[in-house]
Amino acid sequence: xxxxxxxxxxxxxxxxxxxxxxxxxxxxxxxxxxxxxxxxxxxxxxxxxxxxxxxxxxxxxxxxxxxxxxxxxxxxxxxxxxxxxxxxxxxxxxxxxxxxxxxxxx
Numbered sequence: 001x002x003x004x005x006x007x008x009x010x011x012x013x014x015x016x017x018x019x020x021x022x023x024x025x026x027x028x029x030x031x032x033x034x035x036x037x038x039x040x041x042x043x044x045x046x047x048x049x050x051x052x053x054x055x056x057x058x059x060x061x062x063x064x065x066x067x068x069x070x071x072x073x074x075x076x077x078x079x080x081x082x083x084x085x086x087x088x089x090x091x092x093x094x095x096x097x098x099x100x101x102x103x104x105x106x
Contacts, residue, residue, distance in 0.1 A: 010103040011051050011063050014095060018052065018061070029054050036060070038084045048081045058090045065097045 015030055023029050034053035038046045052061035064078075085092050095103070 008063065008065070010065065010097070013103045014061065014063060015052055029056060031055060036085065036088070036090070038088060040084060040087075046080070046084055048085060060085050060090045060092045062092065062094045064094050
């Protein structure tokens with residue numbers, strides 16, 4: 001299920017890079033705005049909308065812009081989401097705006 005948020009330029013650039021470099025140009029594996037629903041004993045029902053995902057391989061790619069803060073100061077929400085994804089068997093890749101400024105160049 002997709003939400004109504006438009007893709008950012010950084011997400012589209014990263015998606016293009018992933019498809020070219022890792023998926024041999026096959027876009028069918030890569031999903032934008034992919035929703036994952038969790039049922040956790042303590043946290044209850046939670047959902048995560050991943051910026052990019054390769055569901056068949058359980059790979060979650062989160063595009064972490066300035067709104068997420070610096071890499072060493074993750075918000076509680078981002079940290080909980082990371083923990084739930086990992087507990088559910090997902091490999092999580094965070095792409096920070098500070099590490100890949102080329103993705104945010106207009």
